[in-house]
Amino acid sequence: MTTLNRRWLLARRPRGRATVDDFRYDEQPFTPPDLADGQVLVRTRVFSCAPTMRNWMNEPGRSYRASIGLGEPIIGVAAGVVIASRNPRFPVGCGVSAVMRWEDYTVLSPDTTATPVLRVPDGMALEDALGVFGLNSLTAYFGMLRVGEPKPGETVVVSGAAGSTGSVAAQVARNIGCRVIGIAGGATKCARLVEDLGLDAAIDYKSEDVSARLKELCPDGVNVFYDNVGGDILHAVMDNVAVHARIAVCGQVAAYDSDQPAPGPRDMMKLVYWRVRIQGFVMGDYAHDAPAALEQLRTWRDEGRLAYRIDLREGFDQLPGAFLDLFTGGNDGALLVRG
Numbered sequence: 327m328t329t330l331n332r333r334w335l336l337a338r339r340p341r342g343r344a345t346v347d348d349f350r351y352d353e354q355p356f357t358p359p360d361l362a363d364g365q366v367l368v369r370t371r372v373f374s375c376a377p378t379m380r381n382w383m384n385e386p387g388r389s390y391r392a393s394i395g396l397g398e399p400i401i402g403v404a405a406g407v408v409i410a411s412r413n414p415r416f417p418v419g420c421g422v423s424a425v426m427r428w429e430d431y432t433v434l435s436p437d438t439t440a441t442p443v444l445r446v447p448d449g450m451a452l453e454d455a456l457g458v459f460g461l462n463s464l465t466a467y468f469g470m471l472r473v474g475e476p477k478p479g480e481t482v483v484v485s486g487a488a489g490s491t492g493s494v495a496a497q498v499a500r501n502i503g504c505r506v507i508g509i510a511g512g513a514t515k516c517a518r519l520v521e522d523l524g525l526d527a528a529i530d531y532k533s534e535d536v537s538a539r540l541k542e543l544c545p546d547g548v549n550v551f552y553d554n555v556g557g558d559i560l561h562a563v564m565d566n567v568a569v570h571a572r573i574a575v576c577g578q579v580a581a582y583d584s585d586q587p588a589p590g591p592r593d594m595m596k597l598v599y600w601r602v603r604i605q606g607f608v609m610g611d612y613a614h615d616a617p618a619a620l621e622q623l624r625t626w627r628d629e630g631r632l633a634y635r636i637d638l639r640e641g642f643d644q645l646p647g648a649f650l651d652l653f654t655g656g657n658d659g660a661l662l663v664r665g
């Protein structure tokens with residue numbers, strides 16, 4: 327029987343909101359390639375859907391990463407199993423996570439790729455390697471601690487707080503003794519922020535006036551804002567910052583699925599008078615410290631101080647639809663698709 331390599335390709339560049347028609351399914355007979363020294367052949371198993379992939383679908387020059395070529399496979403973080411290897415660090419049978427293509431079989435060159443290829447620790451589920459111990463959790467850990475620099479007792483606000491990155495960022499701040507308020511869409515997600523993550527309060531941006539609620543909840547102002555969303559939520563937090571506030575800009579998901587750039591604060595003098603620091607970051611800047619961060623995350627997880635929710639979809643055919651759910655809040659936790 328012929329082995330097939332199933333793929334999802336970029337059919338066209340989205341104009342405004344992405345739709346399923348921007349993706350095209352394709353399958354080709356697959357013959358295992360001859361590997362060069364250092365290469366591995368991976369059978370992909372689990373795909374992580376991340377909002378920033380929407381930026382890679384735009385024309386070149388609008389993201390710090392290379393954009394996906396028209397007619398080329400969609401690119402994103404995924405995990406799989408090594409099925410052929412010419413790299414002693416990645417023997418046949420081991421799990422691996424990396425930026426891969428939305429296809430069944432991918433050749434990786436772990437020693438030379440720009441983005442890290444990580445071996446999944448023996449015994450760890452691929453879903454956990456992409457989820458609670460994945461790149462989003464490391465992003466949250468470094469973004470909160472190194473960029474937000476919260477101190478115990480300070481008031482921290484996190485947008486996108488029910489999501490993969492935001493939920494961990496909020497718990498990192500809670501675990502070091504901050505008062506934490508999460509912003510998310512909908513009553514169910516907000517209830518979980520308080521009940522499951524142990525945050526001090528939650529604001530439903532879909533039904534509440536965020537600025538007014540922050541004024542009530544943070545009479546002395548917001549010391550640290552970890553922003554995944556931007557736009558109106560950034561404006562609302564800027565209305566309520568404390569003197570010497572730090573804003574860690576992790577992402578601006580509210581602007582991704584549009585043709586518009588993400589807007590900044592509407593009054594720059596607020597930064598001057600309140601001495602506010604706004605700093606963007608990318609997780610890769612801290613990759614060298616990942617082992618220690620993962621150890622801390624594991625400790626918190628073992629102690630029951632790091633809850634993590636995975637929204638696991640079944641089926642390679644589900645990939646485009648699952649991805650689009652990220653922009654309506656249709657995901658309920660870290661969005662993974664088992665192919």
Ligand SMILES: NC(=O)c1ccc[n+]([C@@H]2O[C@H](COP(=O)([O-])OP(=O)(O)OC[C@H]3O[C@@H](n4cnc5c(N)ncnc54)[C@H](OP(=O)(O)O)[C@@H]3O)[C@@H](O)[C@H]2O)c1
Nearest residue numbers: 378465489490491510511554576577578579580608609655
């Ligand atoms: N800087 C880095 O190195 C780095 C690395 C990883 C991720 N990120 C960023 O982290 C953020 C979260 O990514 P994630 O992978 O963890 O996804 P996620 O938060 O699990 O899922 C995306 C969530 O964004 C919210 N959202 C979507 N459109 C929105 C809008 N217009 N207004 C308000 N909220 C909206 C939705 O939550 P609700 O249901 O609450 O609306 C949705 O569930 C993104 O901005 C991403 O780019 C940055």
